[in-house]
Amino acid sequence: MDFWQEIFMALSRNKLRTFLTGFAISWGIFILIVLLAAGNGIMNGVSEQFSDKSTNVYMIYSGETSKPFKGHGTNRSIMFTDKDIRLLETEVRNIDQVSPRIYFNGFATFNDKSSRVFMSGVRPVFKDINNVKMMEGRFINELDDKNREKVIVIDESLRDKLFDEGTFPLGQFIFISGIAYKVIGVCENLEYSSGGNDYVPFSTLKNITRQSKYWMLNFIVTGLETKEDNEAFTEYLRTKLAHLHEFDPDDTSAVYIRSRQEEYLQTMKIFNTIQLFIWIIGFAMLISGIVGVSNIMRITVKERTNEIGIRKALGAKSRSILASIVTESLIITTIFGYIGMWLGMIAAEVGGNILAKVQEGKEISLNIVPSIDIRIVLMATALLIVCGVLAGFFPARNAVKIKPIEAMNYR
Amino acid sequence: MIRLEKINKTYFGAQPLHVLKGINLHIKEGEMVSIMGASGSGKSTLLNILGILDNYDSGDYYLNGQLVKNLTENQAADMRNQLIGFIFQSFNLIPFKTAMENVALPLYYQNVNRKKRNQLALEYLERFGLKEWADHYPNELSGGQKQRVSMARALVTHPKVILADEPTGALDSKTSAEVMQILREVHQTGITMIIVTHERGIALRTDKIIHLKDGVIENIEINNPETIDFTQEIK
Structure with a gap:
């Protein structure tokens, strides 16, 4: 004390x-x-x-072969077709839907207003892949894609360029390179983007542009938890694609496989x-x-x-x-x-x-x-x-x- | 009370300094003696040895019949606490403690309880006319008052011996006389008192003057302090 x-x-x-x-x-x-x-x-x-984003998004890009294989020389460019989409969707258990992304550069008009537009043709799953946030209306659905509907989801900036303050964009028709598209939804602007955030159904744009080869495929993969899972899955994908396109499974430059998990x-x-x-x-x-x-x-x-x-x-x-x-x-x-x-x-x-x-x-x-x-x-x-x-x-x-x-x- | 036999002390510095050269000294109980000498004569060293604040190299030192030699630090602390009261030239009061707390401090190390401690401290302060100053800090006191506080602190434990190192060194002549008068009164209660000083006026008020020169006792002068009027200023 x-x-x-x-x-x-x-x-x-x-x-x-x-x-x-x-x-x-x-x-x-x-x-x-x-x-x-x-x-x-x-x-x-x-x-x-x-x-905020789906972490298990995969993106595959076309590349060029760097190794000769089965009588094929090098520098052969590998592009994706509907065959690839079918292969991935039917033969790979972890993949539900594959969405290619094809682009179209055009000119959009509504009444007396006009703007350049860079639009993407995508399938419904792309909403989740790119984490598209809808402000009004809806995103492209299966029916739109199946029936080659001429519908479009525009982003905020295109809406602001084409529509006056009082005009309600949903249900309006805008013209892009002579074709009328019905606006079915408005989505938020994407933070980092080089454009291409106005979406039309993949089948519609494919038909218009007569493209059958795509340089990029996107899909969501479920059931991969660890880095090892991802690496193994990437290898598996490459083998599948190598088999279809006849390139050496060890040739890493033939196709590029990126996952957001990897990015993360x-x-x-x-x-x-x-x-x-x-x-x-x-x-x-x-x-x-x-x-x-x-x-x-x-x-x-x-x-x-x-x-x-x-x-x-x-x-x-x-x-x-x-x-x-x-x-x-x-x-x-x-x-x-x-x-x-x-x-x-x-x-x-x-x-x-x-x-x-x-x-x-x-x-x-x-x-x-x-x-x-x-x-x-x-x-x-x-x-x-x-x-x-x-x-x-x-x-x-x-x-x-x-x-x-x-x-x-x-x- | 104090007996020194052939005490030697050397400081080993760059140049070894033989400070005390075989000191023999006997101070009886109840004596009041002074130690004089030029600076460097060894008088402070002698006082430190007497106060068990410093050790010596050879010889024997008996204090109150006990041999003070090769003591552990704790034994030395206990002996100091029980037998010796110190009065210093620079008072050595603890600045953040009041007069009363300073006086009570030695009792703290005797495990006296707080209430008793403060009561005793107040009694001693009263004896030295400082009761009203009990709650003051040292920097609020005059030199004379500080020295009286330190005297109260030295006496509060009822020591056998008071060792005073130049107790008037920092005081004017009038205050010095007052301090000496108090010390004389304390001495008359039977306490042995040893005062180191270089002022002859102070030394003359003790029973004996031990003259120290170059580490040896030159001579011992017997005084007759009864003839001195202690109320007079020291010349």
């Missing part, structure tokens, strides 16, 4: 010293937590962005590097916090050398002096470490809320959602406390070793 009273007195009578030591600790913890929260925020943003994993890799970097910065901050605390502790003990000498002359034992100094530093580091921890978490929370407000309703590519791993926070706080105590202990041990008379005369 007396012991604690002595300690409390020493701390409260030396407010500035107590505050400076405590501040160094609070600051170290605070910065660490804020940094980690920001790092996690970026990670969360990336994950969220990907979860690659992006995650980049962000893991960023997070590692944030960790390194955080760790450096923690170290500088420890160094700061240690220095203040060291100076504090130096300052107290006279006091230590006096106490020893009055009959204090080294052990009791050491115990009180270590307890003092323990109390300071614990209390202020705790304060810093809470301030850091509050700052991360408030910062997150502000960011959420700013990001709300805006076309921002990355939503940053700060979050904190409480275990890491506690570990960092504990580490700083332990270091603070050790930083107080060693100089104090040296100080009590000095002869009392030298300690008293220490300047």
Whole structure:
């Protein structure tokens, strides 16, 4: 009891010293937590962005052979046909519907307004593949595709170019290169896109443009969980296509197979590097916090050398002096470490809320959602406390070793 | 009370310094003696050894009949705490403690409880006319007041010996006289008192003056302090 009273007195009578030591600790913890929260925020943003899309989308592109095979030479271009679509849809269990994407560059008019248009011919599944978000009406359906209906889904920007404020686009007919298409839906603009976000049924556009060879096929694959699954599936696809088109199954340039999963994993890799970097910065901050605390502790003990000498002359034992100094530093580091921890978490929370407000309703590519791993926070706080105590202990041990008379005369 | 036999002390620095060269000294219980000498004569070293604040190389030192030699740090601390009261030239009060807390501090190391400690401390402060200053910090006190606080602190544990290192060194002549008068009164309660000083006026107010020169006792001068009017300023 007396012991604690002595300690409390020493701390409260030396407010500035107590505050400076405590501040160094609070600051170290605070910065660490804020940094980690920001790092996690970026990670969360990336994950969220990907979860927005179907992660198991596959895209295959045509390429050129680089190896001779079965009497065929190299540099033979491999294009996809309806045979490929049938093969994938019927023979591969994990694939439901395959959608090619064919393009048409034209000129759209409605009444006296006109605009360039870059439209894609796709099948209904493409809505999920490209994560098309409908604002009004509907997307292309099976019937449209089967009956080669002349219908079109336009995006916001084309709507704004062709239709006046008061005009309701659904059910209107727009003319593109002499053919009338009925508007059945309006979709949101796509964030990153080189165009081609006005959609007509694949069969319709195929018939109009007389295309029978396609350079790109898209489909959704179900049942693949891991990176290994994806790699195996990619190999399987290549073998199937190699068989059909007669190219070497080891020839990776004949067709290019990309999955969004792969893309996701690659992006995650980049962000893991960023997070590692944030960790390194955080760790450096923690170290500088420890160094700061240690220095203040060291100076504090130096300052107290006279006091230590006096106490020893009055009959204090080294052990009791050491115990009180270590307890003092323990109390300071614990209390202020705790304060810093809470301030850091509050700052991360408030910062997150502000960011959420700013990001709300805006076309921002990355939503940053700060979050904190409480275990890491506690570990960092504990580490700083332990270091603070050790930083107080060693100089104090040296100080009590000095002869009392030298300690008293220490300047 | 104090017996020194052939005490030697050498400081080993860049140039070894033989400070005390075989000191023999006997101070009886209840004596009040002063130690004089030029700076470098070894008087402060002698006082530090007497106060168990420093060790010696050879010889024997008996304090209150106990041999003070090869003590552990804790034994030394206990002996200091129980037998010796210190008065320093620079007072050595702890700045963040009040007068009362400073006086009570030695009792803390005797595990006296807080209430008792503060009560005793107040009694001693009252004795030295500082009761109203009990809650003041050292930087709010005058030099004389600080020295009286440190005297109260030295006496609060009922020590056998008071060791005063230049107790008036930082005080003016009027205050010095007051301090000496108090020390004289304390001495009359039967406490052995050793004062290191370089002022002859101070030394004359003790029973004996031990003259130290180059690490040896040159001579011991017997005084007659009863003839001195302690209320007079020290010249």
